[in-house]
Amino acid sequence: MTTKIIADTQAAPQTAPTRRGRGRPQSFDRAQALCAAMRLFWDRGYDGTSFDDLTAAMGISASSFYNAFGSKEALYQEAIEAYIKLVGTWFFTILNAQTDTRSTFAHLLTTAATEFTRNDLPTGCMIAAAATQCAPTQARLRDLLATQRIQAETALATRLHQGIEAGDLPPDTAIKALATFYSALLRGMAVQARDGVPRQRLQEIARIGMQAWPVPA
Amino acid sequence: MTTKIIADTQAAPQTAPTRRGRGRPQSFDRAQALCAAMRLFWDRGYDGTSFDDLTAAMGISASSFYNAFGSKEALYQEAIEAYIKLVGTWFFTILNAQTDTRSTFAHLLTTAATEFTRNDLPTGCMIAAAATQCAPTQARLRDLLATQRIQAETALATRLHQGIEAGDLPPDTAIKALATFYSALLRGMAVQARDGVPRQRLQEIARIGMQAWPVPA
DNA sequence: TTATTTTTGTAGTCATCGCTCCATAAATCC
DNA sequence: GGATTTATGGAGCGATGACTACAAAAATAA
Numbered sequence: 001m002t003t004k005i006i007a008d009t010q011a012a013p014q015t016a017p018t019r020r021g022r023g024r025p026q027s028f029d030r031a032q033a034l035c036a037a038m039r040l041f042w043d044r045g046y047d048g049t050s051f052d053d054l055t056a057a058m059g060i061s062a063s064s065f066y067n068a069f070g071s072k073e074a075l076y077q078e079a080i081e082a083y084i085k086l087v088g089t090w091f092f093t094i095l096n097a098q099t100d101t102r103s104t105f106a107h108l109l110t111t112a113a114t115e116f117t118r119n120d121l122p123t124g125c126m127i128a129a130a131a132t133q134c135a136p137t138q139a140r141l142r143d144l145l146a147t148q149r150i151q152a153e154t155a156l157a158t159r160l161h162q163g164i165e166a167g168d169l170p171p172d173t174a175i176k177a178l179a180t181f182y183s184a185l186l187r188g189m190a191v192q193a194r195d196g197v198p199r200q201r202l203q204e205i206a207r208i209g210m211q212a213w214p215v216p217a
Numbered sequence: 218m219t220t221k222i223i224a225d226t227q228a229a230p231q232t233a234p235t236r237r238g239r240g241r242p243q244s245f246d247r248a249q250a251l252c253a254a255m256r257l258f259w260d261r262g263y264d265g266t267s268f269d270d271l272t273a274a275m276g277i278s279a280s281s282f283y284n285a286f287g288s289k290e291a292l293y294q295e296a297i298e299a300y301i302k303l304v305g306t307w308f309f310t311i312l313n314a315q316t317d318t319r320s321t322f323a324h325l326l327t328t329a330a331t332e333f334t335r336n337d338l339p340t341g342c343m344i345a346a347a348a349t350q351c352a353p354t355q356a357r358l359r360d361l362l363a364t365q366r367i368q369a370e371t372a373l374a375t376r377l378h379q380g381i382e383a384g385d386l387p388p389d390t391a392i393k394a395l396a397t398f399y400s401a402l403l404r405g406m407a408v409q410a411r412d413g414v415p416r417q418r419l420q421e422i423a424r425i426g427m428q429a430w431p432v433p434a
Numbered sequence: 435t436t437a438t439t440t441t442t443g444t445a446g447t448c449a450t451c452g453c454t455c456c457a458t459a460a461a462t463c464c
Numbered sequence: 465g466g467a468t469t470t471a472t473g474g475a476g477c478g479a480t481g482a483c484t485a486c487a488a489a490a491a492t493a494a
Binding site (some may be wrong): 044180183189 | 260262341352353355367403414421422425430
Binding site (some may be wrong): 021022023024025026027060061062063064067068 | 443
């Protein structure tokens with residue numbers, strides 16, 4: 001149901017320009033199948049999602065799966081990208097909005113509280129705490145996730161830097177530390193959300209988190 | 218090496234009163250084997266740790282394994298308990314120390330920064346972000362971990378309540394919210410630690426986290 | 435129509451998973 | 465010593481994991 005919400009709104013334009021090649025046409029909507037896989041990975045993690053789970057949720061056979069996505073790991077990578085592009089839009093939208101830095105971060109935290117507790121999607125964040133503990137054979141996966149987390153944190157730091165340039169923040173603000181702090185808080189909120197903490201309590205975390213905002217000297 | 222540090226210091230007294238029963242005696246140190254399993258689970262998670270990994274690290278055979286621990290899941294539960302008892306001591310020690318509430322929480326955060334980045338143990342926390350994404354068949358495990366996380370948060374709330382009674386905190390302090398906030402922050406710090414964030418940066422998070430401490434009205 | 439290209443359905447394959455069976459070893463109790 | 469009890473070693477089991485082989489199907493190109 002909600003797979004459709006995302007797939008329809010965002011993937012439709014991608015589905016349209018499907019070049020009609022030479023062979024037999026695909027019998028399924030690739031974007032929709034990817035979205036179903038994303039939701040499954042999001043909810044159960046990489047190890048917790050079996051091949052059969054995936055093909056069942058995507059509604060395709062094993063051969064179609066490998067023909068279209070290559071491998072379980074490749075699909076996971078695509079699912080992460082899809083998550084960032086389709087679900088994580090709010091994060092980058094807020095960071096790029098034309099508001100003062102403090103308001104931007106306040107908005108980021110409160111929106112995280114609502115986004116992490118949507119009832120039409122799995123709770124929490126697909127990336128925030130994923131693959132932090134895994135087998136050595138899955139080092140590639142762990143590094144992939146860690147890299148995504150670092151990128152999000154870097155985006156926070158970049159926005160703080162812009163804040164200094166705009167005069168929103170004192171020039172001697174410890175940007176990196178502040179970015180790491182809010183990054184950690186967001187990840188913690190994601191874990192809470194997965195444990196079933198209700199939206200209102202996450203909003204409280206957001207409120208208190210903004211108390212740590214640096215005061216002008 | 219560090220397995221011994223923990224096993225020797227804490228498990229020795231437990232090893233001593235091993236009742237010499239009737240049958241053939243165990244050929245291995247149960248506490249030490251449990252500690253080895255704990256470290257493995259801590260580093261790789263439940264799914265990421267295979268049965269063969271465990272028996273190899275514990276230095277025992279499959280039959281000894283099942284005779285002594287019952288099953289992989291039962292061992293994991295024991296490993297969690299051992300973690301709390303052996304590794305997580307600092308948490309409860311600090312909460313029970315006779316200092317003012319603010320200093321207690323500051324100490325908690327800075328100690329977390331150091332404990333999460335010990336070089337003789339896996340980084341981060343074994344419980345903080347474990348099993349938040351897993352298969353439906355592992356619901357028992359996920360609930361176990363979530364319960365442990367809730368208990369830690371409850372311990373924080375209890376300490377805050379004592380702070381009000383001691384006059385450290387205003388009576389109208391939002392205890393639950395504050396506990397949830399610091400709980401989330403600690404979990405986020407644990408994820409950072411597993412991503413390789415150095416101790417100094419975690420200390421920065423701790424410092425900023427204390428800026429959110431409620432100011433007396 | 436025929437050839438070519440790509441996808442699909444079905445039926446497997448091979449490795450690993452957690453776990454078990456059972457005869458034997460090593461202790462205590464009588 | 466003999467009986468009893470508990471632990472160990474070694475071989476193997478059934479289920480599930482991700483993945484593959486191959487022929488048939490469905491499109492386009494010549």
